[in-house]
Amino acid sequence: MNDNIILLSHDEQQLRLSRVRGLMKQAGLDAVLIADFANLYYLTGRVYAGYAYIGGRDGEQMYFVKRMENLQGDGVVGIRKPEQMAESILIDASAVIGIELDLMNYNMVKRLQGIFPEAQIKDCTSVMRAARAVKTDAELQMLRRSGVLHEDVYRRIPGLYREGMTDIELEIEIERALRLEGNLGQFRISGDTMETYMGSLITGDNADEPSPYDFAMGGAGLNPSLPTGACGELIRPGSAVMVDLCGNFTGYMTDMTRTFSLGSLEKLAMDAHQCSIDIIERLVTLGKPGTPASELYNAAMEMAKERGLHTYFMGHRQHAGFIGHGVGIEINELPVIAPRSRDILQLHNVIALEPKFVIPHVGAVGIESTFVVQDFGLECITNAPTEIISLT
Amino acid sequence: MNDNIILLSHDEQQLRLSRVRGLMKQAGLDAVLIADFANLYYLTGRVYAGYAYIGGRDGEQMYFVKRMENLQGDGVVGIRKPEQMAESILIDASAVIGIELDLMNYNMVKRLQGIFPEAQIKDCTSVMRAARAVKTDAELQMLRRSGVLHEDVYRRIPGLYREGMTDIELEIEIERALRLEGNLGQFRISGDTMETYMGSLITGDNADEPSPYDFAMGGAGLNPSLPTGACGELIRPGSAVMVDLCGNFTGYMTDMTRTFSLGSLEKLAMDAHQCSIDIIERLVTLGKPGTPASELYNAAMEMAKERGLHTYFMGHRQHAGFIGHGVGIEINELPVIAPRSRDILQLHNVIALEPKFVIPHVGAVGIESTFVVQDFGLECITNAPTEIISLT
Numbered sequence: 069m070n071d072n073i074i075l076l077s078h079d080e081q082q083l084r085l086s087r088v089r090g091l092m093k094q095a096g097l098d099a100v101l102i103a104d105f106a107n108l109y110y111l112t113g114r115v116y117a118g119y120a121y122i123g124g125r126d127g128e129q130m131y132f133v134k135r136m137e138n139l140q141g142d143g144v145v146g147i148r149k150p151e152q153m154a155e156s157i158l159i160d161a162s163a164v165i166g167i168e169l170d171l172m173n174y175n176m177v178k179r180l181q182g183i184f185p186e187a188q189i190k191d192c193t194s195v196m197r198a199a200r201a202v203k204t205d206a207e208l209q210m211l212r213r214s215g216v217l218h219e220d221v222y223r224r225i226p227g228l229y230r231e232g233m234t235d236i237e238l239e240i241e242i243e244r245a246l247r248l249e250g251n252l253g254q255f256r257i258s259g260d261t262m263e264t265y266m267g268s269l270i271t272g273d274n275a276d277e278p279s280p281y282d283f284a285m286g287g288a289g290l291n292p293s294l295p296t297g298a299c300g301e302l303i304r305p306g307s308a309v310m311v312d313l314c315g316n317f318t319g320y321m322t323d324m325t326r327t328f329s330l331g332s333l334e335k336l337a338m339d340a341h342q343c344s345i346d347i348i349e350r351l352v353t354l355g356k357p358g359t360p361a362s363e364l365y366n367a368a369m370e371m372a373k374e375r376g377l378h379t380y381f382m383g384h385r386q387h388a389g390f391i392g393h394g395v396g397i398e399i400n401e402l403p404v405i406a407p408r409s410r411d412i413l414q415l416h417n418v419i420a421l422e423p424k425f426v427i428p429h430v431g432a433v434g435i436e437s438t439f440v441v442q443d444f445g446l447e448c449i450t451n452a453p454t455e456i457i458s459l460t
Numbered sequence: 461m462n463d464n465i466i467l468l469s470h471d472e473q474q475l476r477l478s479r480v481r482g483l484m485k486q487a488g489l490d491a492v493l494i495a496d497f498a499n500l501y502y503l504t505g506r507v508y509a510g511y512a513y514i515g516g517r518d519g520e521q522m523y524f525v526k527r528m529e530n531l532q533g534d535g536v537v538g539i540r541k542p543e544q545m546a547e548s549i550l551i552d553a554s555a556v557i558g559i560e561l562d563l564m565n566y567n568m569v570k571r572l573q574g575i576f577p578e579a580q581i582k583d584c585t586s587v588m589r590a591a592r593a594v595k596t597d598a599e600l601q602m603l604r605r606s607g608v609l610h611e612d613v614y615r616r617i618p619g620l621y622r623e624g625m626t627d628i629e630l631e632i633e634i635e636r637a638l639r640l641e642g643n644l645g646q647f648r649i650s651g652d653t654m655e656t657y658m659g660s661l662i663t664g665d666n667a668d669e670p671s672p673y674d675f676a677m678g679g680a681g682l683n684p685s686l687p688t689g690a691c692g693e694l695i696r697p698g699s700a701v702m703v704d705l706c707g708n709f710t711g712y713m714t715d716m717t718r719t720f721s722l723g724s725l726e727k728l729a730m731d732a733h734q735c736s737i738d739i740i741e742r743l744v745t746l747g748k749p750g751t752p753a754s755e756l757y758n759a760a761m762e763m764a765k766e767r768g769l770h771t772y773f774m775g776h777r778q779h780a781g782f783i784g785h786g787v788g789i790e791i792n793e794l795p796v797i798a799p800r801s802r803d804i805l806q807l808h809n810v811i812a813l814e815p816k817f818v819i820p821h822v823g824a825v826g827i828e829s830t831f832v833v834q835d836f837g838l839e840c841i842t843n844a845p846t847e848i849i850s851l852t
Contacts, residue, residue: 075684105655114684117653117672136670136778169566173652174559175583177566191567240639247632253657254686260565261509263497265645278528280509292467292506293711293789294646319685386527397685 073131073141075113080206084111084199085129088122091195092166099123099159100166100192101180106256106397107168107196109319118147121157130156154183166192171259197258201394201402203416208440210320211396211418215438215449218315218322221245222452225311225328229459235298235309236290238459239269242313255314256321258398267313268297272304275432278386282400284422285310285432286386305331308431309459310424315438315450323395323420324450325436328459337433338456340377340425344434345454347371347391347423355419355439355446361403361411365391368423369407377425384426392421395438417441418449465523465533467505472598476503476591477521480514483587484558491515491551492558492584493572498648498789499560499588501711510539513549522548546575558584563651589650593786593794595808600832602712603788603810607830607841610707610714613637614844617703617720621851627690627701628682630851631661634705647706648713650790659705660689664696667824670778674792676814677702677824678778697723700823701851702816707830707842715787715812716842717828720851729825730848732769732817736826737846739763739783739815747811747831747838753795753803757783760815761799769817776818784813787830809833810841 074081088111092100102108102120111120117134130143132153137146145156159165167180170193181189203211221242228241243266247253255264262281270287279286279296288299303309308329315322327341347368355364368391372381382388390409394401395418403411405419413419422436435454439446466473480503484492494500494512503512509526522535524545529538537548551557559572562585573581595603613634620633635658639645647656654673662679671678671688680691695701700721707714719733739760747756760783764773774780782801786793787810795803797811805811814828827846831838 070684105652109685115655115672115687117674135672138670138777167566171565173563174561174566174569175585193567237640240636243639244632244636247635248629250682252681252683252686254655256685260497263507263646278530280507280527282509289644290642291644291711292462293501293648294644295507319683385530 071138071140073112073114073116073133073139073144080204083204085122087202088195088199089124091198092122092124092192095166095190095192095195096164097166097190097192097195098163100195102168102196104168104171106258109397110196110200119150119153121153123159150180151183159184159187161186162188164188164190166190166195168193168196197402200396201417202414203396203418207320207396208416208418210318211322211438212449214315214317214320215322215451217249217251217317218324219450219452221249222311222324222326226457226459231460233303235269235271235274235301235303238303238309239298239313242269242311246313250317251314252316252319253314254316256316256398258400262400263294264296265294269309269311269313270297271309271431272301272307273429274299274301275310275426276385276428284382284388284390284424285312285426286383303330303459306333306430308333308337308427308433308456310432312436320396321399322438322450323399323436324438324452325422325424325434326452326454327433327435327456329456330459333430333433333456337427337430339375340380340427341433341456343372343375343377344423344425348421348435348437351421352439352446352448355413355441357413357415357441357443359413361405361409361413362407364405364421365407365409372423380425380427382424384428391423392419394418395420413441415441415443463530463532465504465506465508465525465531465536472596475596477514479594480587480591481516483590484514484516484584487558487582487584487587488556489558489582489584489587490555492587494560494588496560496563498650501789502588502592511542511545513545515551542572543575551576551579553578554580556580556582558582558587560585560588589794592788593809594806595788595810599712599788600808600810602710603714603830604841606707606709606712607714607843609641609643609709610716611842611844613641614703614716614718618849618851623852625695627661627663627666627693627695630695630701631690631705634661634703638705642709643706644708644711645706646708648708648790650792654792655686656688657686661701661703661705662689663701663823664693664699665821666691666693667702667818668777668820676774676780676782676816677704677818678775695722695851698725698822700725700729700819700825700848702824704828712788713791714830714842715791715828716830716844717814717816717826718844718846719825719827719848721848722851725822725825725848729819729822731767732772732819733825733848735764735767735769736815736817740813740827740829743813744831744838744840747805747833749805749807749833749835751805753797753801753805754799756797756813757799757801764815772817772819774816776820783815784811786810787812805833807833807835
């Protein structure tokens with residue numbers, strides 16, 4: 069392992085720091101103190117136990133490391149407890165310091181506040197979210213690499229099916245194929261409203277089982293301790309099999325869903341799947357820098373309504389309130405593609421669009437792909453075939 | 461899916477509630493408001509999005525559900541936002557309410573505080589941790605079932621090895637075998653100091669790579685975004701292969717490590733492995749209700765020192781500061797088996813003991829098993845063979 073804490077190239081790190089500093093200035097923050105693993109990975113190219121301190125001016129950054137004390141580099145300081153940071157961080161008593169108040173537990177925030185008793189503490193969660201929402205070229209490269217590997221495994225899914233398989237048995241074979249291709253397995257999620265193992269594979273009535281998590285689709289899961297996705301149901305003739313498994317090959321995740329079938333599906337399901345493909349085709353030209361995210365949602369909902377499919381759109385017994393989301397280090401990044409979202413698409417946002425339908429007794433149909441927002445529209449980076457492919 | 465929110469039997473739920481209420485009283489809490497998924501699962505037998513409100517008196521409990529609004533049962537109230545709980549919860553203005561301040565993000569705590577502006581808010585994280593540390597008979601049953609399945613897969617590990625495999629290739633085959641046996645995959649961890657996919661498999665020098673996480677062992681991992689465990693290293697003759705993969709078959713996890721080898725290992729490694737087995741044998745008779753957890757740690761460290769092995773004990777370049785931990789719904793429960801732990805073993809604590817050694821160039825050796833604290837000592841519930849088994 070490389071013992072230097074900064075695994076990013078110098079230019080790449082400066083680019084990210086200058087982006088963060090620009091947003092800090094807009095938010096009135098003199099400094100931020102970062103502890104979230106995903107944010108540390110963004111700032112340094114590695115996950116470590118500790119903190120990154122970013123001051124407002126160039127060169128004002130320090131990396132406090134609690135374990136792996138052998139890590140080296142400019143501005144790296146080993147600490148045993150956070151209070152020791154006070155010896156190294158010199159700021160005005162009246163400074164405004166950003167902490168991730170939306171991610172860090174209450175007790176830890178109070179402890180950090182105690183280190184800077186005179187400073188004003190503000191939330192910097194949204195600063196980091198906004199910085200990470202616009203990907204750098206190096207990040208796009210990671211995402212493209214994930215996309216190619218993700219898609220390569222999805223193309224092989226029909227070959228993994230054997231007659232008589234349950235949903236979970238097929239999922240396990242796909243998990244294995246993904247892992248052998250280099251998938252890290254980890255499905256990194258910001259906050260505490262979602263959990264999953266490696267994603268979801270749902271078929272038949274299980275697609276209509278509501279889930280407590282903020283995913284687009286549900287599924288009962290194998291156990292009430294993790295109620296999402298496959299439930300051990302036999303894959304039956306005439307049912308759809310929706311595969312939405314983790315694309316984390318690089319520390320950056322692509323999000324891709326494809327629908328398979330056992331034999332042919334009823335017309336309603338085929339129509340809904342085609343509607344999903346058509347929605348994506350429409351959004352690909354609509355989504356440009358400056359487009360409100362809500363406009364994408366509204367266009368999708370309108371198409372579902374026009375075709376009389378809105379009852380099934382984004383769920384049947386329970387409906388998800390969004391059709392897409394930013395993706396990168398985590399699965400739930402900005403922008404959010406939802407009716408009341410105030411997000412505006414920016415050049416090099418990376419978004420997953422997932423206009424899906426739940427058809428009672430058949431299962432879930434539709435596709436999801438990951439896109440880079442470009443000047444000409446949305447560039448797809450997960451290019452597995454979009455039609456429903458029969459498993460046999 | 462069962463639409464009743466309480467999946468526990470009536471008696472089982474009352475048992476857990478009375479345990480929580482006893483600890484609430486000791487902590488001076490009039491009520492607790494719980495949101496953490498693991499704690500909700502403990503209180504109801506299912507994970508849901510929302511809150512459990514537990515008042516101090518029998519029958520004072522309510523379950524607020526944000527999604528899956530169809531969930532039913534006594535005391536179940538659907539809400540869209542937490543503020544709506546104020547309409548249902550009637551408490552004295554001066555009440556002391558417990559919230560999970562060690563687990564819940566700062567912004568959410570402030571929001572909940574706003575619902576009860578006159579109440580005094582205290583931390584209830586440790587109340588829930590203490591309640592969950594002593595397992596009920598129903599929980600022990602879940603853990604025993606996980607143990608049997610976990611052990612069944614570990615026995616089959618040598619048959620999964622093929623010549624020329626890397627660490628990650630062998631791990632993937634074990635992951636698949638675990639999943640086919642019903643493993644949920646999820647490695648549930650409390651707090652934000654650890655992450656992993658499904659656990660760890662380490663061989664050779666990778667065992668000596670420090671990790672930022674609070675696991676006993678390290679490993680570089682496949683990517684700096686998840687620096688733990690297998691790194692893609694070839695399994696070489698003369699090296700040890702330590703397998704420490706997830707035992708979550710029931711929502712309750714067993715924790716078990718076994719060591720395999722390719723061919724024979726050098727004497728130092730064999731001696732260290734035997735020391736680990738001997739330490740466990742010693743601790744099994746020492747660990748009874750009333751034994752201080754620190755005493756177990758000290759006995760283990762003393763044995764490692766007596767045999768001149770302390771340089772390698774619990775790591776080589778970096779040393780872990782504990783030899784065991786409680787386990788159940790999560791991997792890091794109470795008690796903590798560490799030198800400065802104040803925990804005292806209680807009847808029906810469930811603990812994983814993992815006296816391990818890192819031998820440079822060979823890898824990690826030693827075993828870990830999960831035990832129930834009984835009056836007669838520690839009862840092992842993960843009974844795969846303990847000797848080093850050759851993969852070929």
